[in-house]
Amino acid sequence: MNLADIPLRPGGAELLPVRGVRARQAFDNRDWVAVEVPVALEFNGIAHAVMLATPTDLADFALGFALSEGILLGRGELYGIEEEFAPEGITLKLDVASAAFARLKERRRSMAGRTGCGLCGTESLAHVARALPSLPHGPALSKNAVARGMRELASLQVLQKVTGAVHAAAWCTANGEALLVREDVGRHNALDKLVGALAKSTLDASTGFIAVTSRASFEMVQKTVAAGVPLLAAVSASTSLATTVALDAGLTLAGFVRGDDLVIYTHPWRLNGSPANA
The missing domain is CATH 3.40.140.10 (Cytidine Deaminase, domain 2)
Known part of the structure; x- marks a missing residue:
């Protein structure tokens, strides 16, 4: 796949005025800057986490976060996602199965995550490590x-x-x-x-x-x-x-x-x- 064939995802970057020096020459121009906004995740109306993220592929982000955090055990436990935009950020409202919501309440996290922060806000050491599924053997890789x-x-x-x-x-x-x-x-x-x-x-x-x-x-x-x-x-x-x-x-x-x-x-x-x- 050629890079030129892939469109820049809307919302991922914005043109901002910049000044600087390159090769000892001053410049005054506009340049692409990555967008970073607060993204809140709610499960069945309950606020759970706020992450700083790039506002692209948000449905993928919401589903992937819920799966990788062990809140959902499968895609079928997610019934829907609603995106709510406000001046201060974006809220992703997930409608999940009652079993998933029960798991969430058992393993409560209230993260206010800085960029790249993984465990910010974890309430106890017991929440850091959790049981993980057994991995399949998988193919021989080179x-x-x-x-x-x-x-x-x-x-x-x-x-x-x-x-x-x-x-x-x-x-x-x-x-x-x-x-x-x-x-x-x-x-x-x-x-x-x-x-x-x-x-x-x-x-x-x-x-x-x-x-x-x-x-x-x-x-x-x-x-x-x-x-x-x-x-x-x-x-x-x-x-x-x-x-x-x-x-x-x-x-x-x-x-x-x-x-x-x-x-x-x-x-x-x-x-x-x-x-x-x-």
Whole structure:
């Protein structure tokens, strides 16, 4: 897919006046700046979280957040999403099944999340770690496929190309083709958007892997496992907690994926080193 063929998603960036110096020459111009707004999530009328996010693919974001946080166990527990716009931000009103709402009340979080903040507002240490589903064995993957997926992710980052200020997450096939890409100023938000898009698609999440443009933190690992994806490839490093969770969950975790280089932290048996069919 060619970058020029992908339209810039409405609401993702705006032209603002800027001044500066390049090559010792002063300039006065307009430039694209990534949009960042408060996005509130309500479940059955109850306020739950406020995140700072890029206001694109909001339905994907709402669904993905609910799934990756364990509020929903499946897409069928979401009955509808209403978007309410106000000068101070956007509210996403989710109508969910009573069972999902009961789970939410048991594991209450009231996050006021800064960009990229994962655990802000968690009420107790018991809420940090939670039971995760068992991951399927998944396909045999190659290091070449992972490298290809990261290259395709970078080439398809439309918003990043014009603003230089956003993260992205992609779901890639076993051969490394990036079929779904989502962007956001927050790395967790980008992954949540991808999880939502993946849940709405006809793709089998377990047959591919996720590539992200950030470090592999604890919550990035948790969200990947919750989505049923057996491998997470990150452009930067893993953390100790992320590595521990990935090891326990059966997730293959790769970091520093840059060109043909990578570091495998957990379950290297999924990466057989054979050439990708690309």
